[in-house]
Amino acid sequence: MLIECCMNNVHNGTDEVINSxxxxxxxxxxxxxxxxxxxxxxxxxxxFINDTYVAGETPAQLLEKINKICFTLT
Incomplete structure (x- = not known):
């Protein structure tokens, strides 16, 4: 799975998700x-997960959406 991130967005809190x-x-x-x-x-x-834009209002919400995608892909 390819996960692409923007460094500007990472500094806004998305780094928590990436670390997970x-x-x-x-x-x-x-x-x-x-x-x-x-x-x-x-x-x-x-x-971006496999070229699909995934977003959340909070890092926790973003991680929840990513987890749903990961379980769907497996």
Missing amino acids: LLSLPHVEIVEYGCLTQCGVCNQEHFL
């Missing part, structure tokens, strides 16, 4: 300086 995902098997995390999502970057926490 590091222990998952078959996960590759790629950090970019910018993912051109500037309109939402300061409004919500987001990552």
